[in-house]
Amino acid sequence: MTTTVFAALDFGPVWEMRSELLSGIGTMALVSVVSFAIAIVGGLVLAGMRQSRSLPISWAGFVLIQVLRGIALYVLLLWLFFGLAAQGGFQFEPIPAGIFALALLNSAYLAEIFRAGYEAVPPGQKEAALACGLPKRTWFGKIHLPQVTQITLPAMGNVFVDIIKDTSILSAIGVAELLRESQRWAQFYELPFEFYTAAAAIYIAIVTLVTFGWRRLERRFSRHLHTAPRVRRSRGLLFGIGGRPSTTTAS
Amino acid sequence: MSASTSSLLELRQVTKQFGETTVLHPTDLQVERGEVVCVIGPSGSGKSTLLRCVNFIAPPTTGTIVFDGEEYRPPKDHRWIPALGIPEEQRLTRLRTQVGMVFQQFNVFPHLTVRENVALGLRKTCGLGKKAADARAVEELGKVGMAEKAAAYPEQLSGGQKQRVAIARALALEPKLMLFDEATSALDPELVGGVLQIMRDLAAGGMTMMVVTHEMRFAMDVADRVIFMDRGGIVEQGTPEQFKSPQHERTRAFLKSINHG
Numbered sequence: 001m002t003t004t005v006f007a008a009l010d011f012g013p014v015w016e017m018r019s020e021l022l023s024g025i026g027t028m029a030l031v032s033v034v035s036f037a038i039a040i041v042g043g044l045v046l047a048g049m050r051q052s053r054s055l056p057i058s059w060a061g062f063v064l065i066q067v068l069r070g071i072a073l074y075v076l077l078l079w080l081f082f083g084l085a086a087q088g089g090f091q092f093e094p095i096p097a098g099i100f101a102l103a104l105l106n107s108a109y110l111a112e113i114f115r116a117g118y119e120a121v122p123p124g125q126k127e128a129a130l131a132c133g134l135p136k137r138t139w140f141g142k143i144h145l146p147q148v149t150q151i152t153l154p155a156m157g158n159v160f161v162d163i164i165k166d167t168s169i170l171s172a173i174g175v176a177e178l179l180r181e182s183q184r185w186a187q188f189y190e191l192p193f194e195f196y197t198a199a200a201a202i203y204i205a206i207v208t209l210v211t212f213g214w215r216r217l218e219r220r221f222s223r224h225l226h227t228a229p230r231v232r233r234s235r236g237l238l239f240g241i242g243g244r245p246s247t248t249t250a251s
Numbered sequence: 252m253s254a255s256t257s258s259l260l261e262l263r264q265v266t267k268q269f270g271e272t273t274v275l276h277p278t279d280l281q282v283e284r285g286e287v288v289c290v291i292g293p294s295g296s297g298k299s300t301l302l303r304c305v306n307f308i309a310p311p312t313t314g315t316i317v318f319d320g321e322e323y324r325p326p327k328d329h330r331w332i333p334a335l336g337i338p339e340e341q342r343l344t345r346l347r348t349q350v351g352m353v354f355q356q357f358n359v360f361p362h363l364t365v366r367e368n369v370a371l372g373l374r375k376t377c378g379l380g381k382k383a384a385d386a387r388a389v390e391e392l393g394k395v396g397m398a399e400k401a402a403a404y405p406e407q408l409s410g411g412q413k414q415r416v417a418i419a420r421a422l423a424l425e426p427k428l429m430l431f432d433e434a435t436s437a438l439d440p441e442l443v444g445g446v447l448q449i450m451r452d453l454a455a456g457g458m459t460m461m462v463v464t465h466e467m468r469f470a471m472d473v474a475d476r477v478i479f480m481d482r483g484g485i486v487e488q489g490t491p492e493q494f495k496s497p498q499h500e501r502t503r504a505f506l507k508s509i510n511h512g
Contacts, residue, residue: 122358124358125358127303127352128354128360128417129360130306131347131421132347132348132424133344133424134371134372134375136344147361224362224363225404
């Protein structure tokens with residue numbers, strides 16, 4: 001039974017359409033990177049607003065974050081692309097609409113991550129910085145921000161991975177990303193299993209690569225926690241995977 | 252309330268509240284130049300708060316602090332337009348460069364090397380260049396026996412070593428007053444002696460110090476004056492000699508409890 005199923009598989013057309021799929025990957029990469037970058041800026045702005053000592057600004061930040069967290073990406077996408085066009089005549093192009101929606105929603109998630117990271121730094125760090133006569137901006141730039149970055153990087157990586165996968169939803173408004181391309185050729189060749197399997201494999205491969213790359217970034221920002229040479233040598237074969245845990249501390 | 256101009260530090264009717272809770276009742280205190288004041292008392296008695304009010308790490312709720320002839324009052328809370336608070340903040344920053352502080356939990360900066368921990372303040376408050384600041388930092392680290400660890404990160408140090416770095420970081424700015432907030436309480440017993448020795452040397456060198464401590468022998472040896480605090484106020488103060496026969500019942504109870512603890 002199993003043998004007949006697999007005998008019927010035909011991945012030839014998938015390979016033939018590789019340049020189309022590749023262009024889908026290109027669109028996915030472009031949309032993910034640009035939305036993530038904008039979301040980081042937006043997240044910093046929102047987190048800054050939440051953290052502001054000025055009450056009206058802090059409230060505005062709170063409301064914005066709550067609203068954005070409450071909208072599903074699919075809903076926002078349809079609203080931006082079809083809803084706005086029907087009402088005011090403002091017609092987004094598909095890719096900008098997709099980038100805008102992804103960036104907007106994820107800036108709210110990132111804002112919460114930044115805020116949690118902001119509060120996770122022990123308060124003694126600020127006390128010590130101020131007690132050393134450092135101005136507040138120096139405390140923020142040299143003491144606080146590097147530690148917040150180290151704390152938030154893992155969660156930021158998760159958001160990036162989510163964005164990459166969520167670009168597939170943009171197929172709903174006709175953005176020619178990986179899933180849309182796969183759909184198109186799956187229908188054309190009537191080979192849905194082959195094309196969707198290929199698409200899934202590509203998503204997995206890209207997410208895996210990004211995860212490993214991100215891990216290297218995390219290590220860069222936490223090098224003060226594992227600087228003992230023994231730990232350096234114990235790096236795993238691939239991007240630090242499989243290495244011994246970095247628990248070494250000299251006393 | 253005598254206006255002694257020679258006092259380095261004077262607290263006038265200083266209070267501290269957190270919401271509804273009063274942690275420091277109106278307190279007057281003068282610290283003379285070169286004086287070593289040890290503050291003792293049970294936990295929650297307001298000792299740390301008193302210290303934090305002096306350098307406005309925890310700004311007092313009411314009262315006045317006079318340091319080296321300059322008056323400092325509680326900063327106004329500019330909730331609606333925070334920018335209005337900037338001049339006040341700059342004045343407090345200048346105050347803090349003259350008051351060093353050492354914490355129970357060390358509070359060294361974990362992402363900076365030992366040298367950078369000390370050099371950062373020198374660069375940002377004394378306007379030294381990177382090279383000059385690094386050289387000064389290593390020099391200061393040498394005074395507490397930590398020069399050879401200049402390139403290490405705090406994670407690689409023991410508690411005692413971290414606290415030495417924190418002391419060097421504070422001393423590098425040549426403060427007129429040093430505040431020690433239970434500087435040895437988080438250390439393993441065998442590491443306490445080394446840090447206390449640094450503090451003894453500092454006192455012998457004429458540094459004005461306010462020391463919150465549970466080390467009674469240190470207080471008795473080094474202090475010019477001992478202050479006993481309880482429930483947010485100063486109960487009793489005097490020379491270490493006078494503290495051998497305390498006047499107040501609460502002081503006696505406290506001293507008894509730590510001697511037999």
